[in-house]
Amino acid sequence: MPTSFAVAREIAVFTEARAYEVAWHRHPAWKLVLPLGGRVRVGESAGAGVLVPPQYAHVCAASSAFVAVFVEPWCLRADPTAPTWLDGRTVRRLLDAMSGGGAGGVTDMEALRAEVASFAGLRTGVDPRVPYAVRACAQAARIDAVAAELGLSPARLRALVAAEVGIPLATLRQWGRLRAAFGSLVGRGEAEGIAEAAAEAGFADQAHLTRAARRFIGRTPGSLDRR
DSSP states (O other): OOOEEEESEEEEEEESSSSEEEEOOOOSEEEEEEEESEEEETTTTTEEEEEEETTTOEEESSSOOEEEEEETTTOOOOOOSSSSEHHHHHHHHHHHHHHHOTTOOOOOOOHHHHHHHHHHOOOOOOTTTHHHHHHHHOOOOOHHHHHHHTOOOOHHHHHHHHHHHHHHHHHHHHHHHHHHHHHHHTTTTSSSSHHHHHHHHSSSSSSHHEEEEEEEEEEGGGOOOOO
């Protein structure tokens, strides 16, 4: 099973082809870890699978190849204060939904989204300007341009996002760029550099990307197995 990365509007799926342990980190998104035959450990606890809430500081390890599913922080209404542990049946159901019944390794994002919603629940009532602003700011050079498009000052836009999501817009912006950089890196060969992926995603340089990766996912871009 090769390492892969797939992205839909509010969900990203990363498949790691080996057991792996990541250092202390805190991601601004919901994260599902679904081991393929092994177990996952978060801190001192372990289980068949886990949903880690946004902004929850932790270390994490999987004893087998695994799938990590990242869902934007405004999407789910599971427990925001602690990990939610999954039993083996739920993990299999999520993996089956995502694989579309085994159709050539293609990730079925809509089926996966529906299955995640069935056990974690969907959050409703979020101001629609928030997801739009987060996506736009990850791609734009200046936050004030996005704010102006929405008829807000930059300060009001930042306050809106913080009030609705509980995470600073600048953090979500950098998270979106990190996701773009890792998606680009998974498809590259070793001869193609991390610096190019950093620049394409909007980071100042390779070091900036590496710091963001350590902060949000506990590993570096160079740790990706890009065979």
